Amino acid sequence: MTDKREERIKTVRRNRLILAAVAVVIVVIIIACVSCGKKDEPKETAKATKTEVTTVKETTTAKPKPRKTVIVGECYVEDFKNYCKDLLPKGTEYIYKIGVLTGALLDDPFINEGGQSITPLEKTASYKPDQVFFLCGMNETENDTPQITVKHYKEMRKALKSVNPNVKIVIVSLPPVAKDGLDGYGTNAQIRNYNDALKKYADKTDDVYYYDIRYLLEDENGKLKKDANPGDGAHWNVSTTKEVAKAIKKYSDELSTK
Numbered sequence: 106m107t108d109k110r111e112e113r114i115k116t117v118r119r120n121r122l123i124l125a126a127v128a129v130v131i132v133v134i135i136i137a138c139v140s141c142g143k144k145d146e147p148k149e150t151a152k153a154t155k156t157e158v159t160t161v162k163e164t165t166t167a168k169p170k171p172r173k174t175v176i177v178g179e180c181y182v183e184d185f186k187n188y189c190k191d192l193l194p195k196g197t198e199y200i201y202k203i204g205v206l207t208g209a210l211l212d213d214p215f216i217n218e219g220g221q222s223i224t225p226l227e228k229t230a231s232y233k234p235d236q237v238f239f240l241c242g243m244n245e246t247e248n249d250t251p252q253i254t255v256k257h258y259k260e261m262r263k264a265l266k267s268v269n270p271n272v273k274i275v276i277v278s279l280p281p282v283a284k285d286g287l288d289g290y291g292t293n294a295q296i297r298n299y300n301d302a303l304k305k306y307a308d309k310t311d312d313v314y315y316y317d318i319r320y321l322l323e324d325e326n327g328k329l330k331k332d333a334n335p336g337d338g339a340h341w342n343v344s345t346t347k348e349v350a351k352a353i354k355k356y357s358d359e360l361s362t363k
Contacts (some may be wrong), residue, residue, distance in 0.1 A: 118261040148158040171196065172361050175229050176353075178240035179205050180340060181280075188343050189350035194357050197231055198226050204244045204289070228263055230268045236357055237265060238316075242299065243339070246291030251302035258306060262313060271312075273360055276303050277353070278317040283329040283338035290339055293327055316356050321348050 134268060174194040176182050182201035185193060202215060205225070209215075214222035218231075227236060239261075242254050265272050278300045285292040292298070300317070307315035320344065324330040329338060333345040341349070 127212055171233055172235040172357075174198070174236045174357060175200060175234045176238045176240065177210060177225060177229055178238075178277075179203060179243060181240050181346070181349075184341070184346045186254070186348055189347055192347060192350040193354050194236075198229075198234075200228055202287055205241060206245045207239075207242050207254050207261075208245075210239075210241065211257060211260055226264055230265055233269045234265070234272055235269065236273050236275065236278055236360060238275045238353060238357075243279055243296075244289050246279065246295050247289065249291065249295050249298070251275050251299045254299060255302055255306045258303070258313070261319070262310070266312075267285070271305065273312045273363075274310050275316050275356070275360070278303070278315065278319050280322050280341070281319060281327060281329045283331075283334050287338050297327070314360065316353070318349050318352060321345065321352060 124185050126362075130360050172194065173196065173200045176193070177200045179201060180203045182199055183203070186199040186201070189195070189203070198341060200216070202225070205213070210225045212224060214224050214227075216223050216225060216228045223231075239258070245254060258274075258340060262274055265274060281296060281298050282290050285294075300315075300319075304315040304317075307313045322329055322341070329341075333341050335342040
């Protein structure tokens with residue numbers, strides 16, 4: 106009896122030891138799992154923080170600076186100012202004089218600035234523009250000397266580049282007239298000759314662009330079409346002026362992405 110009793114005691118003790126060992130193993134596993142979970146948490150936090158920083162960066166990215174646009178030229182530019190301000194780039198400046206020649210943009214100080222007389226080019230440069238559109242030269246086409254007009258544009262480009270190296274200069278094509286022989290204007294053949302020279306200059310010069318608007322103005326014979334002609338054969342009616350302004354705005358928007 107004594108032997109059996111001692112054997113039962115040993116068995117109970119052995120079972121208790123086994124249960125204790127199992128309990129210890131379970132506790133160790135639990136602790137290990139908790140520790141692993143805690144180690145993974147910083148990674149999740151770090152990942153979330155990185156995403157959060159990216160979101161903040163994206164949110165606070167500066168908006169593109171509005172471009173400064175100046176349109177320079179003759180009577181067409183005056184009509185843009187009078188009828189098309191809401192159709193052209195916001196904040197556009199208009200510099201013009203009826204019948205002005207490209208040479209006069211360089212050396213005729215007909216603009217009053219704070220009591221001082223300055224040239225149209227000096228006024229244009231004072232804005233430090235991003236884009237300058239020129240629509241000028243109709244009254245010099247009868248001279249049949251496009252090389253002089255190109256020379257003037259070269260000088261104006263140099264001056265504008267000195268105030269903003271990134272300025273984009275757009276030479277708008279000279280428009281057709283309703284008939285040849287209009288006083289103060291060249292023939293349509295002479296006007297086309299000027300446009301060819303201006304386009305050739307723009308094509309080979311950095312940051313100078315030639316924008317041809319004649320598709321809005323010409324009839325099938327290359328003359329100013331009747332529904333654009335207000336009656337004098339050289340200028341445009343208001344509706345056509347607005348169409349040209351819309352086209353210039355579209356071109357300006359495209360140019361700003363280059």
